[in-house]
Amino acid sequence: MRYLKVASVALNQIPLAFTHNKENILAALEQAKSDGVTVVCFPELCITGYGCEDGFLSPNVCKNAIKGLQELVPKTKNMIVAVGLPLLHQDAIYNTACLLVDGKIAGFVAKQHLANNGVYYEARWFKPWPAGIIETVSLDSGKENPDNLLDTYPIGDIVFNLNGLKVGFEICEDAWVAVRTGISLAKRDVDLILNPSASHFAFEKLKIRKRFIEEGARTFGVGYLYANLLGNEAGRLIYDGDTFILAADKWLAEGPRFSFRDFVVTSAILDVQNLRLQRSSIRNAQGINVPHRGSTWEESTTLKEEEFTRAVALGLFDYCRKSRSNGFALNLSGGADSSACACLVFLMVELAIQELGEEAFQKKMAYFFSEKEKIHKSYLISKLLICLYQTTQNNQESTWQSAKDLSEALGISLTKISIDGIISGYCELIRPIIQRDLNWQQDDIALQNIQARVRGPSIWLLANLRGSLILSTTNRSEAALGYFTMDGDSCGSISPIAGVDKSFILQWLRWLEKEGPVLIGPIPALKSVNALIPSAELRPPTLSQSDEADLMPFAWLDSIERLFVRDKCSPKEILFYLQREFPDEPLKKLASALERFFGAMGQKSVEKRTDRPRISSR
Numbered sequence: 001m002r003y004l005k006v007a008s009v010a011l012n013q014i015p016l017a018f019t020h021n022k023e024n025i026l027a028a029l030e031q032a033k034s035d036g037v038t039v040v041c042f043p044e045l046c047i048t049g050y051g052c053e054d055g056f057l058s059p060n061v062c063k064n065a066i067k068g069l070q071e072l073v074p075k076t077k078n079m080i081v082a083v084g085l086p087l088l089h090q091d092a093i094y095n096t097a098c099l100l101v102d103g104k105i106a107g108f109v110a111k112q113h114l115a116n117n118g119v120y121y122e123a124r125w126f127k128p129w130p131a132g133i134i135e136t137v138s139l140d141s142g143k144e145n146p147d148n149l150l151d152t153y154p155i156g157d158i159v160f161n162l163n164g165l166k167v168g169f170e171i172c173e174d175a176w177v178a179v180r181t182g183i184s185l186a187k188r189d190v191d192l193i194l195n196p197s198a199s200h201f202a203f204e205k206l207k208i209r210k211r212f213i214e215e216g217a218r219t220f221g222v223g224y225l226y227a228n229l230l231g232n233e234a235g236r237l238i239y240d241g242d243t244f245i246l247a248a249d250k251w252l253a254e255g256p257r258f259s260f261r262d263f264v265v266t267s268a269i270l271d272v273q274n275l276r277l278q279r280s281s282i283r284n285a286q287g288i289n290v291p292h293r294g295s296t297w298e299e300s301t302t303l304k305e306e307e308f309t310r311a312v313a314l315g316l317f318d319y320c321r322k323s324r325s326n327g328f329a330l331n332l333s334g335g336a337d338s339s340a341c342a343c344l345v346f347l348m349v350e351l352a353i354q355e356l357g358e359e360a361f362q363k364k365m366a367y368f369f370s371e372k373e374k375i376h377k378s379y380l381i382s383k384l385l386i387c388l389y390q391t392t393q394n395n396q397e398s399t400w401q402s403a404k405d406l407s408e409a410l411g412i413s414l415t416k417i418s419i420d421g422i423i424s425g426y427c428e429l430i431r432p433i434i435q436r437d438l439n440w441q442q443d444d445i446a447l448q449n450i451q452a453r454v455r456g457p458s459i460w461l462l463a464n465l466r467g468s469l470i471l472s473t474t475n476r477s478e479a480a481l482g483y484f485t486m487d488g489d490s491c492g493s494i495s496p497i498a499g500v501d502k503s504f505i506l507q508w509l510r511w512l513e514k515e516g517p518v519l520i521g522p523i524p525a526l527k528s529v530n531a532l533i534p535s536a537e538l539r540p541p542t543l544s545q546s547d548e549a550d551l552m553p554f555a556w557l558d559s560i561e562r563l564f565v566r567d568k569c570s571p572k573e574i575l576f577y578l579q580r581e582f583p584d585e586p587l588k589k590l591a592s593a594l595e596r597f598f599g600a601m602g603q604k605s606v607e608k609r610t611d612r613p614r615i616s617s618r
Helices: 018-034 050-057 057-078 179-189 205-220 272-282 303-322 336-356 358-364 375-384 397-410 420-434 444-466 476-481 501-514 523-529 554-566 571-581 588-601
Strands: 003-011 039-041 080-089 092-100 102-109 134-138 152-157 160-162 167-169 192-196 225-227 230-232 238-240 243-247 252-256 263-271 330-331 387-393 413-418
Touching: 003 018, 003 225, 003 230, 039 225, 039 263, 039 588, 057 080, 057 102, 080 205, 092 160, 092 272, 102 160, 102 336, 134 554, 167 205, 167 263, 167 523, 179 205, 179 303, 192 205, 205 243, 205 554, 225 238, 230 303, 243 263, 243 303, 252 263, 263 272, 272 444, 303 336, 330 336, 330 554, 336 358, 336 375, 336 397, 336 501, 358 375, 375 387, 387 444, 387 571, 387 588, 397 523, 420 444, 420 476, 476 501, 476 554, 476 571, 476 588, 501 554, 554 571, 554 588, 571 588
Parallel strands: 003 039, 039 080, 102 152, 167 192, 192 225, 330 387, 387 413
Antiparallel strands: 003 263, 080 092, 092 102, 134 152, 160 167, 225 243, 230 238, 243 252
């Protein structure tokens, strides 16, 4: 065979939802078949979902995976299809890719290098397969006397020879390690490498993925298919659903990222004969030709802002519909964090409607929107997000105005309620116990926190009545120093900005005010939000409270956190770098900020502190 039409598929799956996952695979397979595709690569563990965690250790999960596989087999006539599933073999579970050829199981390739750092714990569930070993495995779906129960198939480090076409696998992490599996495959002269992956989204990670795929395809002189999971699969991780097809030093196709669809099929024509002729010369070639995809957000000069917008919007959409929740509830204070959360829900609707259309959007959330409802964007956002502005005597008129302006611009519901009476009631309840009135000189933290905590029950009650998810508004910078209130702003069902620092949130809001996402544009109403000095507004206005005064400059905090968490630097090393990053700042101030950070984290080796990190509500 000279010309092959091949496809990489991104799938939006749900862990342990076997019927849903199978239907997604079948629908994508049907589209590929109608497009004339011969070879299809699906993502890693797509039959079960990647996020099953300890569910992988249940015998029923492996049995259901085999049952699902057997139901897919007859649908692959005249095709070559790779699907991922866990497989029990000799009392161990392996992360495998099964190759289905012309309606039959050809064998199982087992993952050799397990992802076991950061958010990955594969070594807890799976056993790595040794290189160069091939064994046989018997399938057990738990069904009574299935036709192929006693059939055995090859499992291990396999190169499939399909009428002269040699096919091998790098399963996700197999391509990320220094001595990658593709090196061995190249020595065995494969024509095509399939990479089924479950690789979560992170800033700038796409560059790394592209680099190892480019290097593999060019160096090994092969066709390369990369398929990834899509969306918020299980609550914690978001997959961008990228799909790539390369032929040695040429990019043939690249699919869209952060799609709101159930699946994305990316296809291209692979010239196998030409690939073989070029193989020896390509391995020494320099550079790689990446196709220009036109005027899309991927070419934006503000890619980080675009990625954040689309990743979190897709994550919110999937989390909401997969948990069958009736939208979101939010304490909208008018400040940066809560305003960012409100804008993300608005952008979720905008982006989903832009891709799916109103009818398909309604269908995906059919449990919430009835067929009789007249669906349009403004109606969707008003029904999906309800907000409270819970005011006290310490709130400025400017924050209410910024919250009001933003809610009107986005078309969301916002109600203003006063909670001063509830706060006073709590203070009166405590007064006879401590035998005095509470005051700001003695009870600063307690008086701040009770305001934040009082806001919790109101938004919970509203969310419970609606069946909604509460959006927590704590960001990563505040969490690093304990600058939030337990049972206050930290309470919630989902935290859309918990993974980003305050500096980025402020930067993103300024970008959203002036520029905004490609094909959507800016939200000018953020002007009043961006004009505010970030403040918890929990002290009387006469005390002039601000977040940076309570903490430290956000730029310092972000640098300290990055050096400590990401770069694993010691306090002494961090101070050394801070002096060079902020040369105009007094050493004493930088050292004091560093002590504050490590004191908040309970690091007694830095300095014994008598004060606790301040805890507030925003």
